[in-house]
Amino acid sequence: MSKALAQAMYEEMERDPNIVVLGEEVGAQGGTYGVTAGLFEKFGKDRVRDTPISEGVIVGAAVGAAMNGLRPVAEIMGINFAFLAMDQIVNxxxxxxxxxxxxxxxxxxVRTTSGGGKQLAATHSQTPDVIxxxxxGLKVVAPSTPAEAKALLKASIRxxxxxxxxxxxxxxxxxxxxxxxxxxxxxIGKSDIKRKGKDVTxxxxxxxxxxxxxxAAELEKEGIEVEIIDLRSLRPLDLDPVFESFKKTNRAVIVEEGWKTFxxxxxxxxxxxEECFDYLDAPIERVAQKEVPLPYSAELERAAIPQVKDVIAAVKKVL
Amino acid sequence: MTKEDYLELYKQMVIIRLIEEKCEELYQKSKIGGFMHLYIGQEAISARKPQDNVITAYRDHGIAIACGMDPKPLMAEMLGKVTGCCKGKGGSMHLADINLRFWGGHAIVGAHLALATGLAWADKQKGSDGVTLCFFGDGASNIGYFHESLNLAAVWKLPVLFICENNHYGMWTPVEDASAVTDIRKKALGYDIPSDVCDGMDLLAVRKASEKAIAHIRSGKGPFFLEVMTYRYRGHSMGDQRPYRTADEIKEWQTKDPIGKFEPVMMKKGITKEQIESIHAESAKVVEEAVRFAEESPFPPMEELYTDIYVENQ
Incomplete structure (x- = not known):
């Protein structure tokens, strides 16, 4: 997927000279996760800029430059550091x-990386996407496949x-x-049906x-057909396909990696x-992260993050 | 500078003063809402060219006028009218005019220093010789943004003039109680940014220092830091009657009033008392017309609630 994202930026930067990339180690080093690899060599240091470790001014400079005619793509190394730039992002x-x-x-x-599962402990493993x-005024996009990552990043840049x-x-x-x-x-703002099914949404x-x-593949073996809807963007939130699916299945499970509360x-x-009350056959189930700061130790971390078995259990509960 | 320049700059100061006095009156009559911060005493003037950018904090009325904003849309914005410079969505603290390259009053202390680096970066990237004039108060020099922005501007050699309007108080707290150094320009040293200081009550001194600073930046040498020593006669914002300053202190600064102080200078240049008086009369009329325009303008229609949230249709 990192290559797909790099391709998206490469193609867009070739198309429009006003697109610039900035962030920590995005230049000659190609980004912490290799997502900006090759851009520095092709487009040079004026368009692919390494910054100091200063999240506030990385996003602030990007906002100012965007107001004045550039189209910046700012990389924030991790969503946990985006809190340091929160004022620029939301205010x-x-x-x-x-x-x-x-x-x-x-x-x-503003590109960033979110999520746990790499034993990085509490401050480096959060999934606070919903915040x-x-x-x-802000759009929030989160892709689930390499192909969609490329196509959605290109749409975001445009x-x-x-x-x-x-x-x-x-x-x-x-x-x-x-x-x-x-x-x-x-x-941006269109949900996608990733799997068709008639029993649970x-x-x-x-x-x-x-x-x-x-x-879903496991449940299929037991004859349970799950329909899966990928939101792809959290704002705008496209729920029409969800309502349509729910009116058919009358049962829903919502699966997210972040915490359940709010x-x-x-x-x-x-x-x-609100929209489908009359179609409801069972209380809606939510699968989410346990309400704890993520621990370092691998087994504990795994226990806190939603796993396949948790989704299976939730689906069975609504049936 | 010619006699005409003197007259024009003087008129600008008088209009700013009258607008602020009028805003004070309208605020007391509850026609202006929200937070409002007056510029009286700080009528410093910039020496910029049309391609230059200006960005400032929330004490922005005077700077809007100095950028060339028509008092009518300014006053209409104060009253929350649809004819305001931001269609009544910004208010006192968020005046702006993209056509004047006036990029706004911003009300999160220090945040606009970061925006200034971006404005300047975009100019540099596009090959413009524009300079970004970034005004802020002494209080903003204590926040992280100040340091991140000065550092980035220096590392990237950005064409930014950081103008610290040192009015000696951050809200109600005197500089010495909030800042480890009271000469704010010393903080620029840490980023190897050259600096200067001038008397903010003296229009010609501000003019001279800013011209020098802008020439330095325009020659491609990177950012510059100018500390302007000034004073606000009024409180931090409306309703501020806290006893953190003495009446004597305020009076003493008023003897150095930038408008009063400039009059003998103008006379020496051959400008007559009559000319000065007629500027006051003209300015009063301009402000009066602006108020009438604002009062007669409609409030935004309810449909405006949902416009301009996004550029692209949802």
Whole structure:
């Protein structure tokens, strides 16, 4: 997947000279996760800029540059460090267009990596994606496959609005076919049905799509047909396909890697209750991270993060 | 500078003063809401060219006028009207005009220093010789953004003029209680950014120092730091009547008033008392018309609630 993301930036930078990349180690070193590999060699140091370890000014400079005509793609090494740039993301990027009456545009992408599972302990393993989805004015995208990562990153770069683009830290080595067509984009704010099924609707996104698909394969052996909807973006949140699916299955499980309290499951479940109350056959189940800071020790970490068996158990509970 | 330059700059100062006095009155009548921070006493003038950018904090009315903003959309914004410079969505602390390259008043202390580095970076990238003038108060020099931004501007040799309007108080706290150094420009030394200081109550001194600083930056040498020693006659924001300053201190600064102090200088240049008086009369009229325009303008229609959230349709 890291190559797919690099290709997206490469193709877009070839197309538009106003696109610039900045972040810690994104230049000659090619990025901590290798996502900017090859860009420095092709586009040079003026367009692919290493920054000091200064998250506030990385995003701040990117916002200012976006207001003044560039289209920056800023890399924040991990979503945990994005909290240091939170003010720029939510008080500036998300509000510059509206607060000044539409005068300024902020065509900015902030790329970052989220998620646990690598034994990095509590401050380096969080999945706080939902926090960023709270703010009108910001778009939040989180792909689940290499092909979609490429097409959604390209769409994010071409968007005139600020996009917070979340890559899962354990997915960079995922393999998959990607489109060679430099104009193949996926629209931001459209959910996708990843698997058809008639018994239970699973709503999920990012890494948890593959976990849910594995659970679905197991359940199929028992004759249970699960439908899986990948949200792909958390804001705008496209729930129409979810409602449509729920009206057919009358049962839903929401799977997310982040914590349950005030999580994506809370929002999606409420919206299903509001829109589809008459179609409800069982209380909606939420599969999410245990309410603890993630521990370092591998077994403990695994126990806290949703696994295939947790999804299977939740599906069986709603049936 | 010619006699005409003197007259123009003087008029700008008078208009700023009158606008601020009028805003104070309208705020007291509850026609202006929210937080409001007046510029009276700090009518410093920039010496910029049209391609240059200006960005500032929330004490932004005076700088908006100095950038060439028409008092009408300014006053309309204060009153929350749809004819305001930001369609009534920004208010006192968030004036802006993209056509004047005035990139806003910003109200998160220090955050706009980071934006300034980006404005300057974009200019540099596009090959423009524009300079970004970034105004902020002494209080902003204690926040992380200040240090991150000065460092990045120095490392990337960005064309930014950091202008610290040192009015001696961050909200109600005197500089010496909040900052390890009271000469704020000393902080620029840590980033190897050259600096200067000038008397912010003296229009010509500010003009001279900023011209020199801008010339330095335009020659490609990277950022510059200018500390302007000034004073706000009013409180930090409206309703601030806290006793953290003495009446004597305020009076003493008022004897150095930038408008009053400039009048004898103008007279020496051959400008008559009548000319000065007519500037006051003209300026009063301009402000009066701006208030009438703002009062007569409509509030934003309810549909405006959902416009400009995103550029692209949802």
């Amino acid at each position: 500036h990027a998300a509000k510059i267009h509206s607060m000044f009456g539409g005068q300024f545009k902020c065509p900015l992408v 960023f989805a709270h703010f009108p 968007s005139d609005d600020p996009v917070f683009f979340i890559e899962h830290s354990t997915m960079y080595s995922e393999r998959g076919e990607v489109s060679d067509d430099p104009n193949f984009l996926l629209p 699973i709503v999920t996104y990012s890494k948890m799509v593959s976990v849910s698909l594995k659970a 999580g994506i499951g809370s929002e999606v479940a409420t919206r299903i209750y």
